[in-house]
Amino acid sequence: MAEVPPSVKGMNDICAPEVSKWHFLEQKARDVLEAFAYREVRTPILEYTSLFVRSVGEVTDVVEKQMYTFDDRDGKSVSLRPEGTAAAVRAYIDRSQWNQEPVTRWYYMGPMFRHERAQRGRLRQFHQVGAELFGVNEPTVDAEMIAMLVALLVEIGLPASSLQVTINSLGEPEERAAYRDALVTYFSACRDKLDEESRRRLETNPLRILDSKSPDVQALVAGAPVLLDSLSDASRARFAKVREVLTALGVAYEVDPRLVRGLDYYTATIFELKTTAGELGAQNTVCGGGRYDRLVESLGGPKTPALGFGLGVERTLLALAEPAEAFEPGLGVFFGPMDEAALAFALPLAHKLRTGGVRVEIEHRGGKPGKHLQRANKMKARLAVIVGGNEVATGKLTIKDLATGAQHEVPVADLEMKVRGLLD
RNA sequence: GUGGGAGUAGCUCAAUUGGCAGAGCAUCGGAUUGUGAUUCCGAGGGUCGCGGGUUCAACCCCCGUCUCUCACCCCA
Numbered sequence: 001m002a003e004v005p006p007s008v009k010g011m012n013d014i015c016a017p018e019v020s021k022w023h024f025l026e027q028k029a030r031d032v033l034e035a036f037a038y039r040e041v042r043t044p045i046l047e048y049t050s051l052f053v054r055s056v057g058e059v060t061d062v063v064e065k066q067m068y069t070f071d072d073r074d075g076k077s078v079s080l081r082p083e084g085t086a087a088a089v090r091a092y093i094d095r096s097q098w099n100q101e102p103v104t105r106w107y108y109m110g111p112m113f114r115h116e117r118a119q120r121g122r123l124r125q126f127h128q129v130g131a132e133l134f135g136v137n138e139p140t141v142d143a144e145m146i147a148m149l150v151a152l153l154v155e156i157g158l159p160a161s162s163l164q165v166t167i168n169s170l171g172e173p174e175e176r177a178a179y180r181d182a183l184v185t186y187f188s189a190c191r192d193k194l195d196e197e198s199r200r201r202l203e204t205n206p207l208r209i210l211d212s213k214s215p216d217v218q219a220l221v222a223g224a225p226v227l228l229d230s231l232s233d234a235s236r237a238r239f240a241k242v243r244e245v246l247t248a249l250g251v252a253y254e255v256d257p258r259l260v261r262g263l264d265y266y267t268a269t270i271f272e273l274k275t276t277a278g279e280l281g282a283q284n285t286v287c288g289g290g291r292y293d294r295l296v297e298s299l300g301g302p303k304t305p306a307l308g309f310g311l312g313v314e315r316t317l318l319a320l321a322e323p324a325e326a327f328e329p330g331l332g333v334f335f336g337p338m339d340e341a342a343l344a345f346a347l348p349l350a351h352k353l354r355t356g357g358v359r360v361e362i363e364h365r366g367g368k369p370g371k372h373l374q375r376a377n378k379m380k381a382r383l384a385v386i387v388g389g390n391e392v393a394t395g396k397l398t399i400k401d402l403a404t405g406a407q408h409e410v411p412v413a414d415l416e417m418k419v420r421g422l423l424d
Numbered sequence: 425g426u427g428g429g430a431g432u433a434g435c436u437c438a439a440u441u442g443g444c445a446g447a448g449c450a451u452c453g454g455a456u457u458g459u460g461a462u463u464c465c466g467a468g469g470g471u472c473g474c475g476g477g478u479u480c481a482a483c484c485c486c487c488g489u490c491u492c493u494c495a496c497c498c499c500a
Contacts, residue, residue, distance in 0.1 A: 006491080061498050065425080083500085112500080117425075119494065128500060197497085208498095261499090272500095281494070288500060312500030338458075373460035388458060402460070
């Protein structure tokens with residue numbers, strides 16, 4: 001027998017009972033996002049590579065070494081999306097969405113792809129729930145989004161006490177550039193005290209030196225200029241407003257001046273949500289996002305303020321301690337026909353219930369009542385209906401309540417009504 | 425991309441100094457030829473990740489390789 005190839009590294013199948021947990025999270029996410037007036041947008045998984053290069057950033061790790069990029073058959077370079085914002089912005093511009101409504105709230109959920117070394121909470125095909133809000137410049141909306149995320153995670157079942165909201169402001173790109181220069185000047189002066197990694201970053205991404213784990217480097221960081229201090233009055237006032245509204249909405253947060261995001265398009269407010277709940281390892285950032293006020297314009301649209309977030313589905317599910325079995329739907333009714341004649345008799349009854357929306361399993365392989373009840377029990381059925389010669393002959397069925405053991409005899413004509421009564 | 429740990433039944437894991445490959449769960453059958461969830465008995469299921477080496481003999485030791493995993497890095 002030929003061997004089946006394994007699934008691609010870092011890409012997993014998701015089956016029951018685990019998939020029930022996914023359904024639960026996805027439904028909660030829809031409920032909350034819809035309540036905040038977001039509508040779903042479904043964009044392709046494949047985009048032209050240049051879209052990501054121009055939005056995420058040419059020298060970011062994501063674009064430089066993590067994208068699944070290949071030539072389409074017509075020779076154009078395409079990439080599996082590594083994140084969701086770029087495609088949403090592309091669609092926003094493609095559709096001239098600003099001509100249709102002044103404010104657009106979009107959400108999406110689906111797979112993203114990054115070629116990374118897999119570990120707990122980090123896969124090559126992973127899933128995000130994300131949302132983007134276009135057309136509102138007011139800082140109140142930044143706080144609104146963060147508060148929504150906290151509400152969503154609490155609604156999903158993460159203890160509020162396990163959540164940690166971290167925010168920072170990157171200011172306008174010009175301010176960030178000036179700060180970057182100041183940082184390079186500062187660290188260049190003590191270049192010999194930096195570790196190899198930080199020296200490399202001095203050239204590529206000096207802001208990243210700030211969250212180096214090395215104690216020696218951290219000692220230097222303590223004396224480094226702080227981004228927030230070097231922002232303009234306008235940017236600082238804006239950030240203060242975000243904080244004010246967060247407090248008004250009851251969101252506990254902390255400001256981390258060293259919080260920096262790895263995607264180039266971010267401006268002004270950025271945020272991260274971590275949790276200490278569940279089985280997350282080092283990858284305990286469940287959600288990240290921020291403003292990207294220049295991105296729409298830089299991709300060819302009109303100047304449009306915008307912000308968004310990405311929520312890691314796998315990570316959130318890891319944080320959710322409840323076992324997947326708890327989310328399994330169970331069965332309404334299990335039919336156990338004992339032979340072919342009984343199956344012919346029961347199948348239309350099962351069909352009627354099923355098309356009426358009751359979750360029903362019917363055994364097609366025949367068997368004795370004991371076996372049927374074992375299966376019914378294993379499948380978490382509420383009710384079982386054994387059908388044999390007696391039932392076919394008399395037209396009377398016995399409905400067994402698996403929880404209490406009680407049996408109810410009903411004529412075939414009353415089956416659906418009785419079942420509905422018992423399931424309520 | 426870098427560094428640790430681990431790969432034995434479908435799943436979770438044992439196997440003494442190198443000496444016949446095991447258990448629980450799951451699956452199937454029976455006790456009970458029409459009544460489960462709680463019993464008892466039995467069965468099937470293995471290239472011990474893969475390849476090479478050492479040895480009379482390797483799940484065990486050595487080398488390589490693949491996969492998973494934890495951490496770094498990066499990020500969701």
